[in-house]
Amino acid sequence: EPEVTQTPSHQVTQMGQEVILRCVPISNHLYFYWYRQILGQKVEFLVSFYNNEISEKSEIFDDQFSVERPDGSNFTLKIRSTKLEDSAMYFCASRVPSDRAKGGYTFGSGTRLTVV
Amino acid sequence: GQNIDQPTEMTATEGAIVQINCTYQTSGFNGLFWYQQHAGEAPTFLSYNVLDGLEEKGRFSSFLSRSKGYSYLLLKELQMKDSASYLCAVAAYNQGGKLIFGQGTELSVKP
Numbered sequence: 001e002p003e004v005t006q007t008p009s010h011q012v013t014q015m016g017q018e019v020i021l022r023c024v025p026i027s028n029h030l031y032f033y034w035y036r037q038i039l040g041q042k043v044e045f046l047v048s049f050y051n052n053e054i055s056e057k058s059e060i061f062d063d064q065f066s067v068e069r070p071d072g073s074n075f076t077l078k079i080r081s082t083k084l085e086d087s088a089m090y091f092c093a094s095r096v097p098s099d100r101a102k103g104g105y106t107f108g109s110g111t112r113l114t115v116v
Numbered sequence: 117g118q119n120i121d122q123p124t125e126m127t128a129t130e131g132a133i134v135q136i137n138c139t140y141q142t143s144g145f146n147g148l149f150w151y152q153q154h155a156g157e158a159p160t161f162l163s164y165n166v167l168d169g170l171e172e173k174g175r176f177s178s179f180l181s182r183s184k185g186y187s188y189l190l191l192k193e194l195q196m197k198d199s200a201s202y203l204c205a206v207a208a209y210n211q212g213g214k215l216i217f218g219q220g221t222e223l224s225v226k227p
Binding site: 035041042043044045055091095103107 | 147149156157158159161164166203205207213214215216217218219220
């Protein structure tokens, strides 16, 4: 079964440093997302991406965040200057509307970001 | 506004049946998902309902009533490995396709 692949699985970074979280969505999927989950809290939407541009972003997704699909396969989330409160699990997801079996959505296994 | 409510935690006995309820109020609706999540792991897909009624898949069933903004997940023949968090999420496809998640219900299955 096709998978959404995320790397790294765990990243530790110092406050103020830039981090890039990487995702390889499923190849025929059209919509791409980033979500985050702070420990003990609910999964929160960050941003959706379609047709090489952001289609929606949440209040969390401020100027410190950016997304790119640089080469047609990778989908990256960059945090420019990390803060302690950015520590969370970050999940990438991709979607194709024709996949009714799973509602079209596939999540990656996540990157645990720890800011120290 | 967007609001999804589900109980914070539930406890049940191995072999029993448990029903986890979810109510939602969203400005768009294109289906409701149930996911299972073990601590530190990604959500695992369980079910997707877009029409009213019951969807059955082995030990798991999910029900949707769009007019009532209500869904439940039914787990039968509970096993210890079913101890996990169960997430209700609404697809708001007219808003870029995002999923709006509830807080999750932490289910503890006891012997």
